[in-house]
Amino acid sequence: MSFCVNCGVRLAPSERQCPLCDVFVNNPLSPWTEPAERPYPKRVETIIKKNVDAKFTVIIISISLIIPAIIPMLTDLFITGGITWSRYVLGALFCLFVFIPLPLMFKRPNKYLFWLLDTLSIAGYVFLIYSSSNSRGWYFSLALPIIVSVALGVLITMIITGSSISSLKKAAAISAIIGLVSVSIDLVINFYLNSASPVHWSVFVVSPLLVFSLIFHVIDRKVKLKEELRKRLFY
Numbered sequence: 001m002s003f004c005v006n007c008g009v010r011l012a013p014s015e016r017q018c019p020l021c022d023v024f025v026n027n028p029l030s031p032w033t034e035p036a037e038r039p040y041p042k043r044v045e046t047i048i049k050k051n052v053d054a055k056f057t058v059i060i061i062s063i064s065l066i067i068p069a070i071i072p073m074l075t076d077l078f079i080t081g082g083i084t085w086s087r088y089v090l091g092a093l094f095c096l097f098v099f100i101p102l103p104l105m106f107k108r109p110n111k112y113l114f115w116l117l118d119t120l121s122i123a124g125y126v127f128l129i130y131s132s133s134n135s136r137g138w139y140f141s142l143a144l145p146i147i148v149s150v151a152l153g154v155l156i157t158m159i160i161t162g163s164s165i166s167s168l169k170k171a172a173a174i175s176a177i178i179g180l181v182s183v184s185i186d187l188v189i190n191f192y193l194n195s196a197s198p199v200h201w202s203v204f205v206v207s208p209l210l211v212f213s214l215i216f217h218v219i220d221r222k223v224k225l226k227e228e229l230r231k232r233l234f235y
Contacts, residue, residue, distance in 0.1 A: 002027045054104050061101040069093045087132065091125045111158060119151040142192040146185050153181035172216035179206035179213070 002011045002025050004018040017024045069090055076086035083090075098121040103109040123144060130139035160173045179202075186202035189195075 002030060054107070058101045058104050061104075062097065065093050065097055065101070087128060091128045095121045095125050112155075115151070115155055115158065119147065123147050138192070142188060145188045149181055149184040149188065153177050166220055168216045168220035172213040172220070175209045175213040175216065179209035182206055182209075 002013075002015075003009065004011060004021065004023055004025070006021045006023040007018060009018055009020055011018060011025060013030075015025060072086040072089040073083065076082070076084055098114075098117050102117070103114050126143045126147065127139060130143065156177055157174055160170055160177075163170075165173075182205040183199060183202045186199045190198050190200065
């Protein structure tokens with residue numbers, strides 16, 4: 001048994017030099033000899049990562065979505081004689097297709113384009129539910145403003161995460177955005193319900209988030225504290 005005189009690593013009997021610092025082993029009591037078998041191969045085999053065929057993946061996922069779409073539709077046709085409740089299943093599967101398989105069709109999908117498509121598909125699906133329900137007025141005064149508010153929050157978050165600012169500034173901005181989106185949702189709900197108070201539950205959401213946002217911003221300005229956190233959190 002030998003140890004490296006430079007870094008102290010315990011060396012295997014097959015090692016002629018330290019694998020970490022390349023210092024040669026010189027142990028008079030145990031001179032090195034060529035081993036019959038090494039614990040690892042002499043050459044490093046290169047593992048070639050197979051390219052995944054995106055189109056094939058899209059086909060598989062699309063077929064997986066078609067099957068659960070056909071069964072409810074045929075069941076609805078046989079029972080009710082038309083497309084009634086199965087439209088909700090079809091609409092949900094269409095949204096799922098827009099979310100997952102559709103971006104895979106492109107090598108470099110435009111995230112802002114698919115943000116728009118995702119928002120439109122969700123808004124369209126909720127409108128499908130609205131048009132099939134007996135109640136009126138809640139889509140344009142409640143559902144659509146909430147969808148737009150959340151979509152704008154997601155869009156701003158995408159822009160921030162794609163920017164070159166520091167991680168702590170990103171965390172501060174995203175915390176503030178989540179808080180503001182919660183306030184906007186609360187405002188829309190209370191306006192729809194004709195509530196006397198414009199905000200209720202969002203106060204308990206936005207308050208700690210704004211505090212966290214302020215903390216992240218202060219830490220980012222303190223260089224020494226930021227470096228200490230970087231060492232401990234490995235970011």
